[in-house]
Amino acid sequence: MSSAEGPVSGGGIVVDRVHRAFGDVVAVDDISLVARPGEVTALIGPNGAGKTTLMLMLATLLVPDDGSITVDGFSPVDDPREVRKRIGWMPDGFGTWDALTVREVLHTIGAAYDMPVGETRARTEEVLAQVHLADLADRRARVLSRGQKQRLGMARALLHRPTTLILDEPASGLDPRSRIELRDLLRGLAAAGTTVLVSSHILTELQEMADRAVIVSRGRTIETQTVDGAAPVARTWRVTALDRARLVTALGEAGADWHDAGTAVDVTLAGDREAAELLARLAGSGAGVTAYAPLHGEMEAAYLAATEDRQ
Amino acid sequence: MSATRLWTVARLELVQRQRTSRWPIVFGAWFVIIGLVTLASWRAVREADFSSGPSLYDVTTFFVLMLGMLVVPSLTATTVNGDREHGVLATLQTTLVTSWELVLGKLLASWIVSLCFLATALPFLAWAWIEGGLSVGRILLSLLVLVVVMAVVAAVGLMFSTLTARPVSSAVLTYLSLASLVFGTLIAFLLSAVLLTDQVTVRVNGIPESYWAAQVEPPTGAEPPVEGRMMQPTQADCEVFTRTSEVSRTDRLWPLLAMNPFVVVADAAPSRHADTGTFTGGFTPMRWISDGARDAKAGPAVGEVQDECSYLPASGSAPLDGESADDLSLAAEEARNAAALERRDANPVWPWGLAFLVGLGLVSVVVAEQRVRTPVRRLPSGTRIA
Structure with missing residues (x-):
């Protein structure tokens, strides 16, 4: 990952020094971010970091106390209607009208977006197929599992072909296959030019789907990074070898910063290049390396580093 | 929209x-x-x-x-x-x-x-x-x-x-x-009606105090009353005089009744008038509520002469415990009812x-x-x- 921030022209989301408090509680203190069209931007941070509050402001539900927000060039405060046309919002803990069938929920949403009946019906079938809910289309929403409701929430957000997706914990409650499908879906949408802002606690998945990560903590933007694979991120690697003594000796000769981890050894390395060089050295040491892998993904490592002060 | x-x-x-x-x-x-x-x-x-x-x-x-x-x-x-x-x-x-x-x-x-x-x-x-x-x-x-x-x-x-x-x-x-x-x-409304009263001087067409005094002690030369019997006054004994009375100012309180949904519906309801010409009797709660609300809105008839004589026999005299010498004045009764109806018609509450x-x-x-x-x-x- 590498630090990156820059102006966005035209579309996308631009959040500039936004502040929002609820009485004495400051939910968002000073968050700035840019989410570009054609990219998936991950919003990550610990519980209570202000992610959901920020998303509510983006979704035209809350007014920021200070700072500015634009979505595709429109302000959610001054032009909420224009923003609503353009966004697809999926809240954390998506609620739905339990007495309606899955298909009826989407037909209702289509009517609420002024979509013609024929278009709504066609688009409903399309998004049901996209989120793999076609088989459950005539089931009442109340019988859906949590994961199925999440998928219905995704279908709801996609129905009116928004240019910007704001997804709060979309993978929550999804089984592994659904998570992979969600990742592929979001990558596909981003490739088609959609701006995707997604928050999640499952950093390994964000790592695979996000182009950019914005780390927030205590209502503030801590870091903004691009996910490009070549950027140096200090990470801990776990090494296991047949001959532990030789392994430790080889690490000492290489000047590596290591510590004991039971039968294995954890080594902190500045980046992937350093990791590759050490692996080559260990392979020639005769220690018999059997496992060599990072303990955390890049995004996870960056997140842990950025939020270290919480400890 | x-x-x-x-x-x-x-x-x-x-x-x-x-x-x-x-x-x-x-x-x-x-x-x-x-x-x-x-x-x-x-x-x-x-x-x-x-x-x-x-x-x-x-x-x-x-x-x-x-x-x-x-x-x-x-x-x-x-x-x-x-x-x-x-x-x-x-x-x-x-x-x-x-x-x-x-x-x-x-x-x-x-x-x-x-x-x-x-x-x-x-x-x-x-x-x-x-x-x-x-x-x-x-x-x-x-x-x-x-x-x-x-x-x-x-x-x-x-x-x-x-x-x-x-x-x-x-x-x-x-x-x-x-x-x-x-x-x-x-x-x-009920509490306020008790509290919000005015002392007013009203003109009354009724039996003056002097009539009852004369019944007890007849003037010199007059025929003494039969023992144990008091004569019932007639309309001929009525006089117009003034009296100070305490009246409830319901005409200032009626909006309280008008806020009541039951009063609104009752006052707009068809039983207020038997306007098909059929005589309506019996249990008509809406009409009662409506009449009460409209009377409250009309308030006390301070400026008008209060007629307390219309129930009395028109003429003649009769003992109080005996039959009336005359029938009740039906014409006066009807006139009073017509006046009450007119007052109520003029004071709708439901609008x-x-x-x-x-x-x-x-x-x-x-x-x-x-x-x-x-x-x-x-x-x-x-x-x-x-």
Whole structure:
């Protein structure tokens, strides 16, 4: 990952020094971010970091106390209607009208977006197929599992072909296959030019789907990074070898910063290049390396580093 | 505002309710209860010489209003905070549905349900009409007033559902508010009527004190009264004199009665007049309420000569415990009734009451719209937007 921030022209989301408090509680203190069209931007941070509050402001539900927000060039405060046309919002803990069938929920949403009946019906079938809910289309929403409701929430957000997706914990409650499908879906949408802002606690998945990560903590933007694979991120690697003594000796000769981890050894390395060089050295040491892998993904490592002060 | 989006909200509300409530059972129970009440009323007031239509109509209409005021708030008093609790309010708020469409759509849905309840009662109101003594025009007027009152009740419930975070709180507040309108206004009127009085000098056409004094001690030369008997005065003994009296200023308090939905419906109801020419007797609570409210609005007749003589025999004299020398003056009786009817006709209460209730409904809707408007700058404490 590498630090990156820059102006966005035209579309996308631009959040500039936004502040929002609820009485004495400051939910968002000073968050700035840019989410570009054609990219998936991950919003990550610990519980209570202000992610959901920020998303509510983006979704035209809350007014920021200070700072500015634009979505595709429109302000959610001054032009909420224009923003609503353009966004697809999926809240954390998506609620739905339990007495309606899955298909009826989407037909209702289509009517609420002024979509013609024929278009709504066609688009409903399309998004049901996209989120793999076609088989459950005539089931009442109340019988859906949590994961199925999440998928219905995704279908709801996609129905009116928004240019910007704001997804709060979309993978929550999804089984592994659904998570992979969600990742592929979001990558596909981003490739088609959609701006995707997604928050999640499952950093390994964000790592695979996000182009950019914005780390927030205590209502503030801590870091903004691009996910490009070549950027140096200090990470801990776990090494296991047949001959532990030789392994430790080889690490000492290489000047590596290591510590004991039971039968294995954890080594902190500045980046992937350093990791590759050490692996080559260990392979020639005769220690018999059997496992060599990072303990955390890049995004996870960056997140842990950025939020270290919480400890 | 888009009619399509408004109807989308209303339809969503109706479908949700229709599928989550046991409506056939509810409507069936409603039909049976009103039917039993109407039947009981019919058996109670049925008399060969009187038209029982007004009695039936009064009882049925009041019962519909009473049940409506119990049922309709349950439809709206939890609609917004309930949706918020289930996480579906924000789903609509982030679409193109405006806050007005959201509020009016929900109100429309509740109103439609209340109209369905009213429609279920229509066969019994038709029965009352067939029984006679009611004009179609007055029936339509009272039904129109009833329909508006139901909408107001729905609007009040809707407002409270936007004002509190918990559905149970809004339901309680709605029922308390309606109870204040029904019972609170009546209690306030009665208490105020006792407290708010004026000392006024009134002109009276009646029997002066001197008449009774003369009965006890006749003037010199007059024939002494028969022992143990006092002569009944006649209209010939009446004089016009002034008297200081304490009167209740109900003419200043009548708006309290006008705020009462039952008074509004009763005052617009057809039993106020037997305008079909059929004599109406028996149990007509709406007419009684209406007459009372209109008399209160007219207030004490301070400027007029109060006639206390019209009940007296026109002439002659008779012992108090014996038969009257003359029949009661029927002409005077009729004149008094005509004057009372004229005063009541000149003092309708329902238009004012209806205007108040419509105003209350409008204020409720405006408050509700303000409370669901997004984006929100200040969230009420304990409330989540989504």
